[in-house]
Amino acid sequence: MANVQTRNIKKKYGSVEVLHGIDLEIEDKEFVALVGPSGCGKSTLLRIIAGLEEHSGGDVLIGGETVSDLTPKDRDIAMVFQSYALYPHKNVYENLAFTLRMRNTPKGEIDTKVRAAAEALNLTDYLDRAPAQLSGGQRQRVAMGRALVRKPKVFLFDEPLSNLDAKLRVEMRTEIRRLHQDLNATSIYVTHDQVEAMTMADRIVVLHDGDIIQVGKPMELYDAPATTFVASFIGSPQMNLFEGNLDAAGGHFHVSTGSSIRLGKQYRSEASVTLGIRPDDLELDASDAADIQGKIRVVEHTGGETLVFVDTPFGPLCVRAPARSQARVGDITGVKIDRERLHMFDASGLRMSAGGA
Amino acid sequence: MFSIRRHPVFFVVLFAPALLLVGGLMLFPIVNGIRLSFTNASPLRAETRFVGVENFIYLFEDPRFWEVLGNTVYICGLSTIFCTILGLVVALLLDSGIRFVGFFRAAVFQVWVVPWIVIAILWGWLFNDEWGIVNQFLRSTGIIEGQMAWMFEPKLAPWVVIFAYSWRAVPFVMVIALAALQGIPKEVNEAAEIDGAGYLNRLRHITLPLLQNILLVAALLEAVRFLQEVTIPLVLTQGGPIGATNVLSLFTYKAAFTEWDFGLASAAGTVWLLFVIVFAGVYNRFLLRKSA
Numbered sequence: 001m002a003n004v005q006t007r008n009i010k011k012k013y014g015s016v017e018v019l020h021g022i023d024l025e026i027e028d029k030e031f032v033a034l035v036g037p038s039g040c041g042k043s044t045l046l047r048i049i050a051g052l053e054e055h056s057g058g059d060v061l062i063g064g065e066t067v068s069d070l071t072p073k074d075r076d077i078a079m080v081f082q083s084y085a086l087y088p089h090k091n092v093y094e095n096l097a098f099t100l101r102m103r104n105t106p107k108g109e110i111d112t113k114v115r116a117a118a119e120a121l122n123l124t125d126y127l128d129r130a131p132a133q134l135s136g137g138q139r140q141r142v143a144m145g146r147a148l149v150r151k152p153k154v155f156l157f158d159e160p161l162s163n164l165d166a167k168l169r170v171e172m173r174t175e176i177r178r179l180h181q182d183l184n185a186t187s188i189y190v191t192h193d194q195v196e197a198m199t200m201a202d203r204i205v206v207l208h209d210g211d212i213i214q215v216g217k218p219m220e221l222y223d224a225p226a227t228t229f230v231a232s233f234i235g236s237p238q239m240n241l242f243e244g245n246l247d248a249a250g251g252h253f254h255v256s257t258g259s260s261i262r263l264g265k266q267y268r269s270e271a272s273v274t275l276g277i278r279p280d281d282l283e284l285d286a287s288d289a290a291d292i293q294g295k296i297r298v299v300e301h302t303g304g305e306t307l308v309f310v311d312t313p314f315g316p317l318c319v320r321a322p323a324r325s326q327a328r329v330g331d332i333t334g335v336k337i338d339r340e341r342l343h344m345f346d347a348s349g350l351r352m353s354a355g356g357a
Numbered sequence: 358m359f360s361i362r363r364h365p366v367f368f369v370v371l372f373a374p375a376l377l378l379v380g381g382l383m384l385f386p387i388v389n390g391i392r393l394s395f396t397n398a399s400p401l402r403a404e405t406r407f408v409g410v411e412n413f414i415y416l417f418e419d420p421r422f423w424e425v426l427g428n429t430v431y432i433c434g435l436s437t438i439f440c441t442i443l444g445l446v447v448a449l450l451l452d453s454g455i456r457f458v459g460f461f462r463a464a465v466f467q468v469w470v471v472p473w474i475v476i477a478i479l480w481g482w483l484f485n486d487e488w489g490i491v492n493q494f495l496r497s498t499g500i501i502e503g504q505m506a507w508m509f510e511p512k513l514a515p516w517v518v519i520f521a522y523s524w525r526a527v528p529f530v531m532v533i534a535l536a537a538l539q540g541i542p543k544e545v546n547e548a549a550e551i552d553g554a555g556y557l558n559r560l561r562h563i564t565l566p567l568l569q570n571i572l573l574v575a576a577l578l579e580a581v582r583f584l585q586e587v588t589i590p591l592v593l594t595q596g597g598p599i600g601a602t603n604v605l606s607l608f609t610y611k612a613a614f615t616e617w618d619f620g621l622a623s624a625a626g627t628v629w630l631l632f633v634i635v636f637a638g639v640y641n642r643f644l645l646r647k648s649a
């Protein structure tokens with residue numbers, strides 16, 4: 001069993017606290033993504049779990065036992081660094097073999113394991129090469145290989161794909177997922193890229209300024225973001241967010257310009273709220289049934305879809321339209337809203353739930 | 358673009374000052390030195406005559422010269438080894454995250470700024486047999502009784518010079534090793550830590566191999582410095598006792614400026630030059646790890 005728990009983990013650098021009490025429960029064999037903007041404390045948390053960084057308070061448990069007093073090598077973890085951190089003077093074989101050598105594995109066994117790992121990562125032809133003679137993608141594989149030769153209980157990844165080009169990154173996403181399934185180990189994956197988190201993880205932990213904001217399955221976060229931060233962070237293009245207020249009955253949303261829209265649901269009446277609508281839940285609609293009128297400012301064709309940016313009385317709005325949309329810049333258009341999929345947040349940014357009809 | 362073939366004149370004009378400088382200040386003395394070594398040049402002689410390899414024959418037939426060569430290898434070799442090891446150790450200490458690193462680094466580097474002559478005089482006092490602090494210390498700890506005649510014992514005097522050389526060169530090696538240490542990415546050591554390597558294993562398998570080249574280069578530079586060094590043996594021991602600290606540089610210096618035999622001095626200098634070239638060549642060929 002290799003579940004990972006952190007209990008009220010705090011971290012201070014000097015007088016600055018960068019982690020404010022992190023409580024996490026990661027199941028055995030689970031793939032969890034820690035996601036959040038740069039500087040929110042993801043790496044720090046991961047390094048504390050690894051034992052590379054001391055925490056200022058709290059406890060880390062692996063397999064139910066506290067590891068706070070153990071050095072990294074005794075925690076039975078492996079880590080893949082963003083910079084790969086390969087040993088520059090050792091060839092690929094020696095890079096992979098190093099951890100086994102350090103643990104006094106017999107020579108024959110080392111050889112078997114190194115070759116198996118190289119095989120799994122398509123590195124067999126490169127075993128004699130120095131890291132400097134490898135491409136970025138190959139180095140990344142060596143870094144992965146070094147982590148998996150030993151078959152540790154927990155894998156830690158710190159933005160392992162951010163130095164790769166877009167195409168390779170997509171390939172490696174699948175590859176890492178596949179390895180995770182083959183290895184049957186617990187994986188904690190740090191990334192600032194919400195797409196990586198959404199596509200790879202069983203569960204996502206959203207960090208912001210040293211606090212956990214929300215934990216959930218990818219689609220849970222997408223469908224019911226707990227705060228405006230999560231709402232704008234998860235999903236691409238970003239969710240449209242408008243500030244305004246609700247009428248006394250809580251059924252209409254008003255903005256300061258005087259425009260309003262019927263919500264179709266009842267919220268508790270609030271002076272100032274934020275309304276969120278994903279671009280997917282909007283539709284260009286020329287008919288009278290449209291909810292909002294606006295003028296098309298920008299049209300972006302991405303091939304598979306078209307993003308249409310419309311200026312409306314509520315503010316700028318992004319609509320996800322079909323691939324061959326006829327929308328033209330400067331046109332006046334109507335936009336239809338899927339009222340089932342509105343998100344409402346109160347003044348402090350927390351999600352509000354709809355009351356009765 | 359601008360190739361030397363297409364614009365030869367332009368290039369010559371551009372390089373001329375630099376070439377003149379290098380030629381005048383470096384090449385000329387070397388060539389002239391080699392030329393002198395085949396003459397009997399001396400300020401005491403009105404006429405300089407070409408004497409062929411006579412100077413060299415004289416040198417190599419003189420058992421004193423072989424002794425000098427032996428002293429040189431012994432003193433400069435050991436000094437190089439000591440200063441490299443000590444410099445590395447100091448750098449490792451400073452890199453290990455102790456407090457006041459900046460202060461210690463500056464303090465150690467002070468030694469580098471001190472002129473050799475000051476070190477020579479300082480060392481003379483430290484190892485003075487009657488009032489020297491070294492003897493004082495050895496007496497008070499009961500290791501010796503009475504006096505150790507550091508400068509007058511052929512077995513001890515070379516060690517005084519070796520200590521002085523090593524001490525003086527530690528800061529240089531330290532600064533270079535520290536820069537190299539700080540150039541090793543933190544993650545590489547962390548990866549090794551996770552891979553199961555403790556401090557000593559990281560030192561052996563990661564740090565030292567990565568520092569190897571830069572340390573060897575620093576050692577080579579220091580070795581050449583020691584080979585050139587005259588001040589310390591001249592001031593401290595005058596090459597004595599009974600020639601025990603007479604090194605090649607001092608021998609050359611004395612030949613030129615005590616015996617006024619420029620020809621012989623130049624021959625010794627030429628031997629020195631060949632020695633350094635061969636040494637550096639062998640060193641480069643066999644010791645330096647070739648980068649991929």
Ligand SMILES: Nc1ncnc2c1ncn2[C@@H]1O[C@H](COP(=O)(O)OP(=O)(O)O)[C@@H](O)[C@H]1O
Pocket residue numbers: 013018036037038039040041042043044045
């Ligand atoms: N060694 C350090 N000393 C001081 N502050 C640090 C140190 N390492 C990280 N921090 C601070 O801690 C915060 C979190 O950093 P980090 O965990 O690296 O963020 P992330 O990985 O999410 O981008 C940042 O504000 C960063 O400036």
Ligand SMILES: [Mg+2]
Pocket residue numbers: 042043044
């Ligand atoms: Mg980071």
